[in-house]
Amino acid sequence: MAVDVRSNCPDHGECQIEIEQTVDMVLDIERSMRPAKDPIPRPPPIADISCNTTKSYNAEDTCFPEDRVEERPWSLKEIFGRPIRGSCPLSNSAKGYPGDVELIVPSSRKVSTDVFGRDIAAKSTTSISRIYQLPESADFDLRVFSHPIGQELSLDVPLLSADRTFTGYGQERGGVQSVLTNLSPTETLEIVYLESLPWFMKPYLHTLNAAISSTSGSPQSSSLHDKTGSSAIKDILYRPALDRQRGTHLELRLQIPPGSTLTLTYYFEKAILRYTEYPPDANRGFDVAPAVIRILPLHSSSSSESTYLRTTSLLLPLPTPDFSMPYNVIILTSTVIAMGFGSIFNLITRRFVGADEVDGVGMGLLGGLKGRIRGRVQGMLAKLGGKEQPAKKTTSTAQSPEVEPEDTNGISTGQDAMAGNGLARRGLKP
Template structure:
């Protein structure tokens, strides 16, 4: 008993510290829509002072064990996965606090030194199984290694550098409830309590924009000492509801109106649960209140003792019409990006990306484009021009050519933009003739080309902005020909086989002319003639008689 007491006392002394918090934020957007952001933050401090008891950290109270085991098994230091439906309209919605994700699936992983190439496919397949998504199409043939665009969340981990990072996107991936359900199960309270009760699939997928993501990384607790490592993870849901569909005539909104589900209990494992609201107008505010609560404020901290049937959001403005004031406190996107496909006089197609500077100051902009291998970039035709059609020389140019069925093309640029300037990046492409087995199930719909990414560092903040993805048509073979050939060959084989079967199975015998036919055949013939004679018409001579 004494030994067991000291053993458990020793284990408790090295037990990892965990924390978990939930936050809901409502934003009233300039176009009348409503943005709801759910943030679920995890923290787990891993103490590795004694290797003998290292396995004690395999037990977690709140941090998802499956995520920890995934990172340890595949030597992952940091990863980001997002599944998105719709396109974030930066000009209408502004720039979100946590950033926006591109359409479809996006994944980047920072591996340990020397493990990026041999662990990428294994890690992708593991995540595909976790979230029931078709991430297996993010193979090495559709993944690249950008050098300057993506930066790790962990600033003090020495093992993170661009050579150990892999990036890929999959615009054709459609998010559905099969992806949302396993995502919910990573939360400590699952669907029994907390904000996860509000995640009604019918309402989420009936919105203008919906995105779920998972960000997990390791970081050193101290800047000088990495003996203690802290595992952090943030799970985010970002959804934009159509304001006209809600029909908010009374300027009063509630969670029950948005999600058609009551709030219920607060997650008992959460250290902090809060709700905040913000209006894009400086002369307006959104006040939060609960049923029977006389205290109203812009931030509401929920307690575990109470049960919340609904939470109301009341929009309050100063005297006068809301539209009279043009002062806004929403973060506008400093850069706007638009991507499209054009065709020149020579008939060759070009990928064109327009980058517009919305700031009144000169900025340095970075550009990344990951193009699938079946669209070969002709980098010698690359042109970077401004609105006056003057060429701009990039200060940084990094290009990795594609290899058929091996890797995509990676194009990275950095250039300066004047205030209010629009820069156009254009490059010609050459389409590759695919094998008939390499086409997607709906080849006439076209092949997706991922969105371009533009990044900007200004005012101690990093902005990452995405363009729209492209759908490019490739040469499609006549898939009806195999069916026609199959039908024709089957018909010919049937005719030939039936003739051969007749020759092989029937028995032929010789009949003598003297003996004639057999008795049975003579009887059948006589009976046949007698029956037919009954139905024959009588001749004219027989009628006159």
């Protein structure tokens, strides 16, 4: 699919933007018509296959298909499941184009349409193009009947072949090389070469170089600053990129001599993206849009339309960071924080008690409370018991004629106490 946007400026009027969408599709007729009859993909029955009976291994369960001798009939309804309903009010027929649907088949092949379709014109004198005009509000179906195979259509020789590749190595810089070959041996081609590059692909315009080589002479090289008239670069339109806003627009008007090859090269720098700007498959690379080549009409007075050619798209590898590193850092940091926080939290909230203060391990809330109260009571009793005086020793004195009188409080004198202590030390009873 291609979308071409161009400006249309008439001589006396306002300029308008014209958008043209082109969709190229290749269909397998047999496979496209199969879902209408059998939606399950399976091999056709052997009865529906034309077998080559000259093969030695041909049998009831073995078949070698014969070469197709005629084209299979088809219709738009059988291929797409429904006909074309009406026409577009903005179709080309309103702008001077002869019709809406063009069918390119040999003139000898039978084609039929609905009553609303009309074969109104032929696009060229080759008599293989049939153009039909669609009805405004009715169905249009196109049926093509079978036709013997044997007539080969002559293919037009292309005027230009194009090849576009990346050059260089490394993650910082690279290069682009486009090889354009003029296949015409007599005509000089004038083309418009257009590249739309992403913003992270920044070309060095001073490295732009165009080299022309031919089989008859030595290669000639011309750069952007070449002031001679032999330069292959006739004109240039360049709009630099803005980071994360727009890409680079590079448009060149080139001239290629007959039977020559033009090699267009330039170097570019790869930008560094943020890690959030990478797609999930970052290691695959980034797609770069193909270059669009417009082949201008060979003669300025010719009324023929320009021919467009597109190169293949490219895959640009960019410097890719290690996306697993942030996760590794997060996991390691979280582990260290969890270990430190757990230790500090245990020291702050946990209370250490002796084993004798708790009756058992694994008690419930009530049992733990009882053990804690009992431990407190035992601790208080132990403190009170340590403050009591030691027990008094009982002493007796021997009967002596000289007995000292007791004092009024019933306490013996100091001599009596000393005598009693001496008897007690000798092990004698008083």
